[in-house]
Amino acid sequence: MKTIGLICGSLRKASYNRIIAETLPKLDDSVQFLQIEIGELPLFNEDLEVDGDPTTVTQFKQAIKQVDGLIIVSPEYNSGVPGVLKNAIDWASRPTKTSVLINKPVGIIGATPGGMGTAFAQIQLRQSLEQIHVQVLPFQKMLISQVHTKIDIEQRALTDEKTNTYLNRYLKQFIEWMHQNQ
Numbered sequence: 339m340k341t342i343g344l345i346c347g348s349l350r351k352a353s354y355n356r357i358i359a360e361t362l363p364k365l366d367d368s369v370q371f372l373q374i375e376i377g378e379l380p381l382f383n384e385d386l387e388v389d390g391d392p393t394t395v396t397q398f399k400q401a402i403k404q405v406d407g408l409i410i411v412s413p414e415y416n417s418g419v420p421g422v423l424k425n426a427i428d429w430a431s432r433p434t435k436t437s438v439l440i441n442k443p444v445g446i447i448g449a450t451p452g453g454m455g456t457a458f459a460q461i462q463l464r465q466s467l468e469q470i471h472v473q474v475l476p477f478q479k480m481l482i483s484q485v486h487t488k489i490d491i492e493q494r495a496l497t498d499e500k501t502n503t504y505l506n507r508y509l510k511q512f513i514e515w516m517h518q519n520q
């Protein structure tokens with residue numbers, strides 16, 4: 339069975355994006371999911387690489403290596419990619435020629451209480467990932483606007499039917515494409 343790694347670009351406990359990430363495993367049981375955490379990674383610094391990666395970085399890279407594909411679920415900060423997520427991507431991009439991200443199939447999902455559905459952050463993220471020779475799911479986009487009206491925070495559940503349908507469709511397309519890419 340294939341495994342999809344899930345990375346959330348928000349460290350907030352009540353993160354809408356984390357709740358969306360938690361929804362994905364409930365939508366499809368033909369694959370398994372692995373939550374990959376980024377909150378304990380140090381700030382990227384080339385000096386830290388000299389004596390070998392810190393343990394958290396090694397574990398992070400190992401987790402990415404072992405999954406067949408990745409779905410990143412992230413908010414947008416100031417029309418861009420949150421620093422914590424960019425930091426994680428920068429770590430995973432090293433060493434450049436043997437990065438665990440090379441050719442990894444990746445999907446991008448984003449949720450925001452705002453109206454633009456994290457469109458700017460997704461464009462930036464796609465650009466950085468393509469630089470690392472990641473395969474980003476082409477054509478499909480999964481942008482969730484006004485997410486605060488679509489989630490029950492107490493239940494940690496996506497309650498909006500339409501969004502659930504779109505998310506399900508996106509996930510199915512990602513899985514099919516991931517199979518074709520391997």
Ligand SMILES: Cc1cc2nc3c(=O)[nH]c(=O)nc-3n(C[C@H](O)[C@H](O)[C@H](O)COP(=O)(O)O)c2cc1C
Nearest residue numbers: 348350353354355356413414415416417450451452
């Ligand atoms: C520093 C900062 C910058 C933000 N910039 C944007 C933005 O550019 N676009 C947007 O849609 N929301 C922006 N927001 C609002 C976030 O979408 C909102 O806080 C969201 O709930 C964060 O995602 P999370 O719930 O997964 O933590 C920003 C929030 C913070 C803290």
